[in-house]
Amino acid sequence: MKRINVGIIGLGRAGQMHLHNLMTIPEIHIVQVADVFIEKISTELNDLGITNQTRDYHDILNNPDIDTVFVFTSTDTHEEIVTAAANAGKNIFCEKPLSMNTVEEASVNVLRAVKKNHVKLQMGFNRRMDPQFRNIFENVRQGEIGTPQVVKITSRDPDLLPHDLIQRIGGLLFDFTMHDFDMARYMMNSNIAEVYAKGGTLIDPTLKDINDIDTLALVLQFENGAYGVIDNSRRAVYGYDQRVEVFGSEGMLKAENVSESTVELYTDKSKIMKKPLPMFVQRYRNAYINEMKAFVNSILNDEPVVASGQDVIMAQRAAIAAQKSLETGLPQKVDTNFSLD
Amino acid sequence: MKRINVGIIGLGRAGQMHLHNLMTIPEIHIVQVADVFIEKISTELNDLGITNQTRDYHDILNNPDIDTVFVFTSTDTHEEIVTAAANAGKNIFCEKPLSMNTVEEASVNVLRAVKKNHVKLQMGFNRRMDPQFRNIFENVRQGEIGTPQVVKITSRDPDLLPHDLIQRIGGLLFDFTMHDFDMARYMMNSNIAEVYAKGGTLIDPTLKDINDIDTLALVLQFENGAYGVIDNSRRAVYGYDQRVEVFGSEGMLKAENVSESTVELYTDKSKIMKKPLPMFVQRYRNAYINEMKAFVNSILNDEPVVASGQDVIMAQRAAIAAQKSLETGLPQKVDTNFSLD
């Protein structure tokens, strides 16, 4: 069995979740981990058999035994770390987005470094590898529903985030809807060419103070002429609501929510079933593992990654256009051209 | 459009339900109706435009304008009326069973009269024409699941019947399970060759006073070697539970309960749907209409009826064997030979 030798940068809450997922993949050999607060979790890491620990991510970049890094640090560090990792010749898995800037120049510079150094970069658009959505994707590609005409996404978070977290990771459009933009584009195999967004604060009016919203409805038009509708909410009391539907000339594919329970309780009042899975941790557990496996496969077999830097930039452009649409009340064009040259 | 000219005998609660269903079938022309208490419902019948009313069913048998009679009287009258109707040359639709006797000689005599007079007799095994079960039947016949190996029927009534009604129409086995015996035989296209029954009174112990039970589990073996399992209850608090499943060498077909609602309510506790339809009136509404339409079609196109007198006798034999199995604690063979000669 061929393996890749891995360094992990960033072991906060998300990083630890990913670490446990990575440990279930036999092809991954974790050589070294880095976190600025590494001492806090040092014992726990030792218990897991991960003894090569450092506070400084440069140690990982300088480690010749490491060929691949996973970057799970906060968004504001992505630009710096990914660029340095590329220049150090490492393959890179990085959570989206590539930069905090709402203009894409910073991201493009990162991609230039990646390209120049001939390393692989995969972005954390985990939903692409969710078994439900991946199955839809594959069926669409195989022509099961003919020509796709409309993609419909409902994406609702189980609850509001703290304001300070929102300010660090981005508001609804850049943290949450960005995944839907990528999903829409992925399903339709076409760039988003125009966005109209309408939204506001139906749940928490104080979100206005930090220039964010909690409820959103969007209409998309794709480069190939097809349409998309997306609706978002920050608080679905019944759990994490994640549904995708693709309608085409020869049929329709849709993925309902996942509950992991098939138990039905029949009473004199009604038929009762379990509600959907509560959070992204459970809902996308397989998606997270699958995206890592796909990245391993891309490296070992020199195949294209499942979600590229360009994919992030295209989703980011849609989010920027949606932001402007919210501000102006008008639909916004999205540039569909992309070149690193 | 060809029509059949109909007389209806028996307009109690069931008869009135059937009357309304018959009025929705264009090919049926209701010429005359009879009921021993006809004066009670005379006005209502007039309102429906049915003015030719009589207390004496012989008037219908003697009416030369009538070619077909529907018999909805109480079970103890079937033997007499069906025999007389056959001798009067009328086609006959009759609710099951043909006679109250638990030995079949009376029923056979009725069938001899039917045969001698070359009239059609269809029995009220309505479930054969239920859209769900008929669809399973057709799929099985078309070979969709290969060779049928096991039929599984769950049949539960919504509530206990009054003891005096049970004494008039028969206990669980002869009133209720009889439908399941017929369904099992219909689905498997093979006679029931052996029955084992185990049951008792888990709901109403006083049923023992009238020699009846409320809960029943059965294992069947068919003439062709296949198996069946049936479970019955008199009280499912969640409604009328009617499910059929056929398992075969190439697949499986099952019909879940019908609720007529696709609405799902998601709350912070669960996902809630409507329970199944509450009673046979709603659940088998289409089945009742369809069995009438099938009978009309049999007459107009001279085709075999959907449920014959022989079908009733075969189901009755299974019920008799099950009764004996309950009494003896032993499985019982069922005679699969039948001939009117």
Added chain:
Amino acid sequence: MKRINVGIIGLGRAGQMHLHNLMTIPEIHIVQVADVFIEKISTELNDLGITNQTRDYHDILNNPDIDTVFVFTSTDTHEEIVTAAANAGKNIFCEKPLSMNTVEEASVNVLRAVKKNHVKLQMGFNRRMDPQFRNIFENVRQGEIGTPQVVKITSRDPDLLPHDLIQRIGGLLFDFTMHDFDMARYMMNSNIAEVYAKGGTLIDPTLKDINDIDTLALVLQFENGAYGVIDNSRRAVYGYDQRVEVFGSEGMLKAENVSESTVELYTDKSKIMKKPLPMFVQRYRNAYINEMKAFVNSILNDEPVVASGQDVIMAQRAAIAAQKSLETGLPQKVDTNFSLD
């Protein structure tokens, strides 16, 4: 039993469907029917026992035995007939819309006549009385999902209509989406305040010749601040796709498509179920009957109608705004004020 004495005006295809539905409602006594081509269906009507037939609808308006008229004529006659019927003091059921004009003055004049004569007018927004959608409506009103925040409607026709029919009954927005505008407003209990529409011809490019489209995506904002998304298509190969979902602060309600089959076929390849009902005739059969029953109830108990003239005008305004949005590429405000004074 109290009854209403009914005249029916217009017995084309839709009218005949409604006639058969009306005949199943005991409180309705059909006194007379009118159609300009009455001789074509005279025999059939006689067979149904409807012998008082006329070519001239004025005969019905002048008939003192008739208190209520059902208008099933083509849209271009609604304005004249409904006004005349109101002036004749008849209660009126009329298919939507009230007038062909895309400005509402003609419709308002009709409503003034209705108001002046103190008669009831119910419009044919049948979906309001569909058992699925009505159940959602009632659950929303009872507060089961808290405050409604987003309504989501998917409405897809099974196939393209002939161009000449479209020209008579209106294009996608005025014939089809109009129902969705009404449904959205009905569910949210709030007027539509703004519409953004994006659409085109992904199925039949020649629709452009008659200024129509076949695919449409919409975002709505309601007067109360809530949002709506609608997507439409003229051709869903899998049947008539009619789904409604209401999301609120305390939960979510959704109605999936209706198939009337609960049969599941399991093979070595997959689990196969029946597709949704194919056409409005089957899908909304109960809705049509229920809206008639609701109208009967409104008259007999002097209660408000289920769908009023004002409801049609509000839906029409949304359609006009959507049309303008398509033409301009910009969202459009919708006037939410309405008064007949």
Added chain:
Amino acid sequence: MKRINVGIIGLGRAGQMHLHNLMTIPEIHIVQVADVFIEKISTELNDLGITNQTRDYHDILNNPDIDTVFVFTSTDTHEEIVTAAANAGKNIFCEKPLSMNTVEEASVNVLRAVKKNHVKLQMGFNRRMDPQFRNIFENVRQGEIGTPQVVKITSRDPDLLPHDLIQRIGGLLFDFTMHDFDMARYMMNSNIAEVYAKGGTLIDPTLKDINDIDTLALVLQFENGAYGVIDNSRRAVYGYDQRVEVFGSEGMLKAENVSESTVELYTDKSKIMKKPLPMFVQRYRNAYINEMKAFVNSILNDEPVVASGQDVIMAQRAAIAAQKSLETGLPQKVDTNFSLD
């Protein structure tokens, strides 16, 4: 975190599956493993970091660092190994059954050794900890369906087993149906008091040569008066069919098959979904992990095990009775008394 120090005995196919599951449980520290063919998998074990390997299971029993052993060897060794492990003072997890004998004396002797040494013994009735079935169990215990009256189990394997494997692990009743007997007893919280079995070879007639069958239907009666129906098949072409239903005085609980896909494909022909999971490995993955976690919890918190030696003996008695019922054609009583004294 408290941990248990574990030795694993037997690393054949099943043992390796369990090993991987055990490695995901943080409270389990694998100290040593034993297999008679350990050299075959030595490298693979080293790769997993499991370097303390032996061919002789006595090394594990003699290892003072080990407090708990997991026995995954073939059935014919269970009696010897479990007895020795109990005498060595180790807690024991063992796959069912405890002995090959169809009389229970050997098993009882094992349990006496367990009792005398005050160690814990948990048997591998994994289905008790399947999330679906455990949820039913808990709902039943909480009284959600009132008094349980009927348990209904459908259990179908995806395909025939090789004859030689059957001869080593036992035929349908002792290898497969035994799980259903345990599930039935677990759900009803009552011992099986009587069994009637009817079965044969509808799939592979050559099974008769090794005195086995492939299709089976059973009726059970429980000590508390309730009833059970079970149907089994060795070959369901659509996957691993595992369903349980409990019907009670106040409602019904049922678990449908698990497919892990919520994707629906609608075509012009039908609605198509994924079939159930194919094999026990996927279907009961969580059940296997959960039963291990439950055992860990029993040890660390000194709580009763989820499935005891007595539970195995009771299921074994039902299987023996069913075997006799098949042979005699008669229902068989099952002894419900049990005591180790």
